[in-house]
Amino acid sequence: MTVHKSASGSVMLSWLPLAAMAVVAVADVVVGPGVGFLPLVSLGPAFSGLVGGWRRTALVGAAALLVCVGLGLYDGLFEERRGFRAMASVAGVTVAGIVAAVTRSRREAELASVKSIAEVAQRVLLRPVPRTAGPLRAAVSYTSAVAQARIGGDLYEVVASPHGVRVIVGDVQGKGLAAVETAAVVLGAFREAAHDESDLVGLGERLGRSVARELEGERFVTVVLAEFGSGHEAVFLNYGHPAPMVVREDGSVDFPEPASFALPLGLGEHGTEGPRPYQVGFAPGDQLLLYTDGVTEARDSGGSFYPLGDRAGLLKEPDAERALETLREDLVRHVAGPLHDDAAMLLLRYHNHVG
Known part of the structure; x- marks a missing residue:
């Protein structure tokens, strides 16, 4: 039409x-x-x-x-x-x-x-994530708040490293070219450190040092790191980012949060303790959605936030890309217009997932 x-x-x-x-x-x-x-x-x-x-x-x-x-x-x-x-x-x-x-x-x-x-x-900064990484199947969605824009301050990546599958989803404070530049710094550091660092804490500390060298003033980056090894569990390291959404095989929804919250990357020089890793069960049949706050903070005409947990049933589609596209379309309908912030979503499943 x-x-x-x-x-x-x-x-x-x-x-x-x-x-x-x-x-x-x-x-x-x-x-x-x-x-x-x-x-x-x-x-x-x-x-x-x-x-x-x-x-x-x-x-x-x-x-x-x-x-x-x-x-x-x-x-x-x-x-x-x-x-x-x-x-x-x-x-x-x-x-x-x-x-x-x-x-x-x-x-x-x-x-x-x-x-x-x-x-x-865009292809260099936000290149397509691999469809498969280790035992996982990945799908990604990115919706920019700026008309015709293809890149922004949201970032994501999936890397199959010698230490397991490692994933990052983050959101740079601010907009424009400065946010894109910072996102490039974080992604470049992650892609290298994901192969070199033996544990998730070391990976996070290395990202923090890279960001600290680049950022000025009160600028920061919220990030959630995830690691998937041989067991049926995911390990998270959260730097002030929205909690991931886990959709269990039986349809139940959980937003696992760390025992204590840490500051975003770029604010670590204030002397606070860094985040501690925490484990969450993630078995075949489960789904994991990592996202930026452009999703959960999207409002409709009445000012109501997007109810992500209530929309988890939209991910029942067996095909991961179609499931994520269905969720993205529902988000756009909720706003009934252009988004006010970039919205990135990364969906992870085991192979042979059954919705």
Whole structure:
């Protein structure tokens, strides 16, 4: 439906210059030369310069000059020089329209180049997570609060390391390029340290040092780290991030939290103790959803937060990608408009999951 409406709109815009000239010509013939409609023929090339290329604008301008000459002869305006003034007006607007069309085409080319660079940056920063990592099946969803944006301050990654499958989901304070830069620092440090550090605490400390070197002032990053070994359990390390959601095989929902909360990355220099790892049972048939606060803090028109726990049943779909997409669509419907914050979700299951 959206594509059809967009195509219809493009067709209407393409015919607008010719329609404008036709209306002016008919009005001039019906009303007569006394009203002075003839210079309005220049609306044709003016509109064409806004919606078409320079060649099309030049052709429309030539057509407008022919219409101007024809109507001028019909109305006898060249005897009073009014016809020449109308032609000069049409020629001037046509030149301006051609300049506008060329400028717009250059800007569109520059925008296409910037979008291409952004897509490359997305693949480097938020590259697709592996569909399988060790015994786990992974699916990810990212919804930006900024229209047409592809990257932001939310981050995620899944790494199959010698120490087990390690996962990170985080949220950088703030927005814009500074948040993207910080997310790149955290992800780069995680991808390297996930292979090198033998335990989750060491991995978290290494991330903290990397962030501390980059951040200034009161900026910070909330992060939850998860590790999956050979047993049926997950180990978490939480730096001020929303608690993960565990959906058991029987449909029950749990949001396991640490015994004590720790500050986000970047605020550790205040001298508080770092987070302690805690274990949660995670067996075949269970599902684990890691997410950013853009999900749980999304509000509807009445100000109610998104009830993530009540929507856990939407993840029954056997296909992980479809299940997560169903949940994302429900989140968007809840807000009934653009999100006010980026929303990232990472769904983990064992192979051969049964919904």
